[in-house]
Amino acid sequence: MTRRLTVPLAVRMGLAVVLVEAIVLIALGWINTRRFSAEVDRRLEEGLERPGALITQGSLQPSAVAEAKTMRQLVGDSVVDALAVGMDGNVFHGLNTPSGSDFKTLPEVDPAWLDQAGNSPVTIRTTDQTNSFLIRLSPVITAAGQSPLLVVFVKLRTTEAEKEKAILARRFLLGALGGFAATSVVLVAIMRLLVTSRLSHLAEAVRQVGTGDYSIRIGASRVHDEIGVLQNGFDEMAHQLESTIKDFKATVTDLRLSEAARRKGEESFRQLFETSPVALLLTRRSNSTFWMGNRALTSLLRIDPKSLDGLPVSQFYKNEADRQRLLKTLKEQGHVDNFDMELKTSTGGPVWVLISAYPIEYHDEAALLVGIHDITRRKQAEDEVRRLNQELEQRVEARTAELSRVNRELESFSYSVSHDLRTPLRTIDGFSKALIEDYDAVLDQTARDYLSRVRAGAQRMSLLIDDLLSLARSARGELNRSDVNLSELAADVAADLRSHFPDRRVELTISPGLHANVDPRLMGVVIENLLSNAWKYTSRVAHPKVRFGRQVRDGEEVYFVEDNGAGFDMQYSDKLFGAFQRLHDSAEFDGSGIGLATVLRIIQRHGGVVWAEGSVGKGATFYFTVNSS
Amino acid sequence: MNMDSILLVEDNVDDVALTKRAFKKNNIPNEVVVARDGVEAIQYLLGSGDNAGAANHKPPAIILLDLNLPRLNGLEVLERIRADERTRDARVIILTSSRENRDIEQGYRLGASSYIRKPVDFDEFVTAVGRLGEYWLGLNEPPPQKSAA
Numbered sequence: 208m209t210r211r212l213t214v215p216l217a218v219r220m221g222l223a224v225v226l227v228e229a230i231v232l233i234a235l236g237w238i239n240t241r242r243f244s245a246e247v248d249r250r251l252e253e254g255l256e257r258p259g260a261l262i263t264q265g266s267l268q269p270s271a272v273a274e275a276k277t278m279r280q281l282v283g284d285s286v287v288d289a290l291a292v293g294m295d296g297n298v299f300h301g302l303n304t305p306s307g308s309d310f311k312t313l314p315e316v317d318p319a320w321l322d323q324a325g326n327s328p329v330t331i332r333t334t335d336q337t338n339s340f341l342i343r344l345s346p347v348i349t350a351a352g353q354s355p356l357l358v359v360f361v362k363l364r365t366t367e368a369e370k371e372k373a374i375l376a377r378r379f380l381l382g383a384l385g386g387f388a389a390t391s392v393v394l395v396a397i398m399r400l401l402v403t404s405r406l407s408h409l410a411e412a413v414r415q416v417g418t419g420d421y422s423i424r425i426g427a428s429r430v431h432d433e434i435g436v437l438q439n440g441f442d443e444m445a446h447q448l449e450s451t452i453k454d455f456k457a458t459v460t461d462l463r464l465s466e467a468a469r470r471k472g473e474e475s476f477r478q479l480f481e482t483s484p485v486a487l488l489l490t491r492r493s494n495s496t497f498w499m500g501n502r503a504l505t506s507l508l509r510i511d512p513k514s515l516d517g518l519p520v521s522q523f524y525k526n527e528a529d530r531q532r533l534l535k536t537l538k539e540q541g542h543v544d545n546f547d548m549e550l551k552t553s554t555g556g557p558v559w560v561l562i563s564a565y566p567i568e569y570h571d572e573a574a575l576l577v578g579i580h581d582i583t584r585r586k587q588a589e590d591e592v593r594r595l596n597q598e599l600e601q602r603v604e605a606r607t608a609e610l611s612r613v614n615r616e617l618e619s620f621s622y623s624v625s626h627d628l629r630t631p632l633r634t635i636d637g638f639s640k641a642l643i644e645d646y647d648a649v650l651d652q653t654a655r656d657y658l659s660r661v662r663a664g665a666q667r668m669s670l671l672i673d674d675l676l677s678l679a680r681s682a683r684g685e686l687n688r689s690d691v692n693l694s695e696l697a698a699d700v701a702a703d704l705r706s707h708f709p710d711r712r713v714e715l716t717i718s719p720g721l722h723a724n725v726d727p728r729l730m731g732v733v734i735e736n737l738l739s740n741a742w743k744y745t746s747r748v749a750h751p752k753v754r755f756g757r758q759v760r761d762g763e764e765v766y767f768v769e770d771n772g773a774g775f776d777m778q779y780s781d782k783l784f785g786a787f788q789r790l791h792d793s794a795e796f797d798g799s800g801i802g803l804a805t806v807l808r809i810i811q812r813h814g815g816v817v818w819a820e821g822s823v824g825k826g827a828t829f830y831f832t833v834n835s836s
Numbered sequence: 837m838n839m840d841s842i843l844l845v846e847d848n849v850d851d852v853a854l855t856k857r858a859f860k861k862n863n864i865p866n867e868v869v870v871a872r873d874g875v876e877a878i879q880y881l882l883g884s885g886d887n888a889g890a891a892n893h894k895p896p897a898i899i900l901l902d903l904n905l906p907r908l909n910g911l912e913v914l915e916r917i918r919a920d921e922r923t924r925d926a927r928v929i930i931l932t933s934s935r936e937n938r939d940i941e942q943g944y945r946l947g948a949s950s951y952i953r954k955p956v957d958f959d960e961f962v963t964a965v966g967r968l969g970e971y972w973l974g975l976n977e978p979p980p981q982k983s984a985a
Contacts, residue, residue: 622936626904629933632956634850640958641857662957669956673935 259345259359290360421449744772840897874908
């Protein structure tokens with residue numbers, strides 16, 4: 208932009224004023240000069256005419272023309288010559304020309320003039336080298352219609368008049384110039400005061416604003432004119448500008464700060480992104496391509512970091528179905544959380560991952576921030592666990608099948624024991640008895656004794672079989688718990704015992720109202736075993752006493768069967784509950800050695816414990832608990 | 837006293853001998869017909885196979901049924917007896933070695949009139965058979981006899 212020459216407003220306005228003034232003054236000067244010149248000419252002409260006119264009127268003698276004083280009075284000091292000339296050219300009188308001269312021979316005169324003047328006055332202008340002259344020839348006519356008697360010739364020098372005119376014009380010009388200069392100065396001063404100073408003040412203010420100083424104010428104008436409005440407008444504008452600029456600056460500052468913060472954030476994000484142990488990926492949503500990926504990602508997917516940008520996402524899906532599923536979830540939920548799927552690396556290897564994806568805006572572009580967690584090893588471990596579990600299940604199944612097969616076998620075994628083992632015993636016993644009865648005559652005492660022993664053996668074996676079966680039964684079958692009145696159960700067992708051993712007198716005490724949540728059949732076996740043991744082992748004391756009751760030990764309900772019988776040595780108490788373990792001679796106390804083993808098994812199946820306390824000859828107490836839950 | 841025959845369904849010859857001996861000891865004179873297994877028992881009672889058509893003998897006063905039998909076992913025999921109109925009301929006493937609960941339960945559910953366990957002690961067995969005869973052949977009033985078969 209070219210800088211144009213700045214012409215101050217004051218100068219421009221001054222010039223305009225000067226121009227107008229010049230035109231006006233020149234016009235005035237010209238008019239006045241003209242008027243003055245015309246007046247001078249008129250005065251000269253009047254002077255020229257005056258002698259002729261006076262002579263015509265008869266108030267002046269033609270001879271007066273020769274009187275210098277008179278002529279100077281009438282015509283003026285510039286009179287050069289005055290003549291009274293007859294029509295024939297004879298000069299009657301002359302001021303500076305001698306009388307009697309012939310007019311027609313006079314220098315600087317045209318003889319024709321005389322003839323012309325015979326009819327009407329003639330005015331002629333002549334000049335010589337140095338001066339200019341005005342000549343008038345006025346005929347003197349005494350009566351109308353008569354020819355003139357003479358002609359009055361007047362010549363005067365106009366040089367002075369012309370000079371006067373020139374001087375006047377010069378003076379006028381000078382005066383005009385002076386006035387012009389003075390008024391110009393005044394006008395410019397006034398304009399300065401009223402307009403330009405205020406304007407320049409304004410301009411300065413504007414310039415300052417231009418340099419960035421928005422605090423400048425002109426102040427309210429006292430003068431209510433356009434400039435005043437301008438000044439007020441300027442202040443208003445400057446104020447607006449200042450606050451706007453301030454706001455703008457604040458905004459810019461904010462922007463700068465936020466830009467800085469953004470940059471810092473970006474930096475942190477980059478750092479976080481890059482160093483995250485989780486594989487992170489940024490994809491463009493517009494075309495589903497990779498954008499950024501951290502080290503964990505490039506190593507996971509085996510990508511060269513330099514060629515990552517722009518890779519199509521679809522390249523890494525192993526299964527199209529997974530991709531559809533992922534996109535569907537993303538569409539429905541807006542994001543994806545821990546999406547379990549299989550990817551393939553750039554070399555095609557499978558990778559099991561958990562994917563989480565959140566849409567974000569990155570550099571004003573819709574992006575997807577994807578976290579990829581490598582769970583290949585976990586998956587393998589899971590697979591291994593699953594495989595092992597399956598194997599285990601198969602094994603358990605096999606074992607269970609084996610177990611239930613064994614159980615079934617055991618069951619059929621006990622069943623057949625129950626049937627088939629007893630039948631031969633019955634044969635042995637029955638035919639031994641038949642021998643004794645039918646062959647009584649041929650058998651001696653010893654033979655009969657032997658046969659009795661055979662029978663006793665058979666019967667004892669029958670008992671053993673029964674007890675074994677009871678033990679086997681107590682070990683299998685379901686535990687059907689219900690509320691059982693143990694006191695009643697004990698009373699029933701005692702009634703059986705009394706009828707079975709009608710000769711025995713046993714003092715039996717049963718605590719009433721003992722209830723427990725147990726299997727009634729199995730608990731019956733327990734009480735039967737314990738009470739019959741008590742019965743059995745008190746058979747040799749004088750006053751047998753048996754007590755069934757309940758006490759609380761360590762906050763737990765404990766049932767007990769107490770007797771004052773043979774007792775046992777505590778040293779062997781651990782053998783009490785083993786199958787076929789006996790602490791007493793069978794000759795002394797009959798028994799299979801299976802009863803307490805059965806009790807132990809049943810109590811264990813109830814989640815309880817059983818133990819015994821006693822000493823030889825001082826009786827025994829059997830305690831048991833049942834977990835009632 | 838009911839003098840009709842007694843059908844003993846028992847495969848073990850020893851047991852048959854001992855049972856007959858026990859009857860004798862209790863002075864029970866009724867004829868004892870022995871069926872050696874379940875099929876024989878059904879043929880005797882209902883007639884089938886070789887013995888097609890109706891049985892041409894008087895129905896027994898009581899049937900003593902062992903459970904552990906070859907071919908058709910005791911419970912199956914009982915089921916068939918109860919299923920047939922002709923023998924539906926017959927008195928069937930299970931006489932067996934078993935004391936298994938499931939046998940006892942099933943026996944009664946299938947309509948056994950009584951369940952007696954054979955004791956090993958022959959003296960006890962004789963007592964049991966005596967009481968059995970006393971009750972089922974003496975005290976017990978049988979259902980009215982249907983028209984002669």
